Amino acid sequence: MERVDNMAIDVKSQLVHLSVLQELDLRLHKLIEKIDAVPNQKAEILSEVNIVKDEMVALTAEKEANEKEKRDIEAVVADATEHLKTFESKLYSIKTNKEYQAALKEISEIKKSNREKDDRDLQLMELIDAATQKLTQLSTDLADKESQVAESVAKLTAEAAQWEAERQACEAELKAAEAHVAPQIMAVYRKVRSRYVDALAHVEAGICGGCRMKITPQLHIEIQRANTVCQCPSCHRVLCPVEKTAEPA
Numbered sequence: 001m002e003r004v005d006n007m008a009i010d011v012k013s014q015l016v017h018l019s020v021l022q023e024l025d026l027r028l029h030k031l032i033e034k035i036d037a038v039p040n041q042k043a044e045i046l047s048e049v050n051i052v053k054d055e056m057v058a059l060t061a062e063k064e065a066n067e068k069e070k071r072d073i074e075a076v077v078a079d080a081t082e083h084l085k086t087f088e089s090k091l092y093s094i095k096t097n098k099e100y101q102a103a104l105k106e107i108s109e110i111k112k113s114n115r116e117k118d119d120r121d122l123q124l125m126e127l128i129d130a131a132t133q134k135l136t137q138l139s140t141d142l143a144d145k146e147s148q149v150a151e152s153v154a155k156l157t158a159e160a161a162q163w164e165a166e167r168q169a170c171e172a173e174l175k176a177a178e179a180h181v182a183p184q185i186m187a188v189y190r191k192v193r194s195r196y197v198d199a200l201a202h203v204e205a206g207i208c209g210g211c212r213m214k215i216t217p218q219l220h221i222e223i224q225r226a227n228t229v230c231q232c233p234s235c236h237r238v239l240c241p242v243e244k245t246a247e248p249a
């Protein structure tokens with residue numbers, strides 16, 4: 001624990017300045033958090049469009065595969081039908097009953113196979129029609145989504161610009177506030193600030209407002225006297241006996 005003993009410094013007023021400084025520091029911290037989150041927020045908003053686009057791509061691929069299968073089946077059925085015609089026209093020229101029976105069996109098999117292919121063809125047609133309807137719906141959804149997303153991104157961009165302006169103003173105020181704090185106290189504050197956003201803690205009911213550890217009566221007296229800058233023995237936050245002015249982080 002560091003101690004800043006300097007009778008030339010009015011510790012009480014320094015702590016008040018430090019309180020003001022911390023308030024600005026916390027405000028700045030929150031603004032930076034919001035600004036830093038903007039790219040991810042934008043990506044998240046834009047991903048809503050990509051979800052619809054991905055669905056359309058997958059559905060289009062599925063539809064194209066079905067269309068190809070349908071074309072292939074139709075070609076096979078056309079060939080088989082052609083073959084069947086030739087085959088049937090040759091039935092007259094068959095001499096033996098055995099050959100005739102074999103030919104009839106083959107004809108029956110070709111017809112059965114064609115029927116099965118026709119069923120699949122019909123099924124594919126239904127799938128393709130359903131996909132076409134769904135794709136029309138999705139492109140409407142996509143247009144809606146794109147306009148919503150554009151609106152959300154524009155809103156966020158405007159907010160981000162506002163936060164950026166606030167951040168710059170806050171940084172200037174913080175710099176001005178720092179000028180009121182003695183360098184050795186500023187050094188202590190910065191060191192603690194590198195670990196905690198709220199480097200200045202208020203002592204309430206004998207407890208450090210930062211880490212909730214109990215403060216010894218001896219230290220409590222020192223804090224009240226304010227002859228020196230006191231730090232919590234546990235978390236090292238600068239302890240402040242004055243009225244709470246900073247918002248909790």
Ligand SMILES: [Zn+2]
Pocket residue numbers: 201208209210211212213232233234235236237
């Ligand atoms: Zn503490």
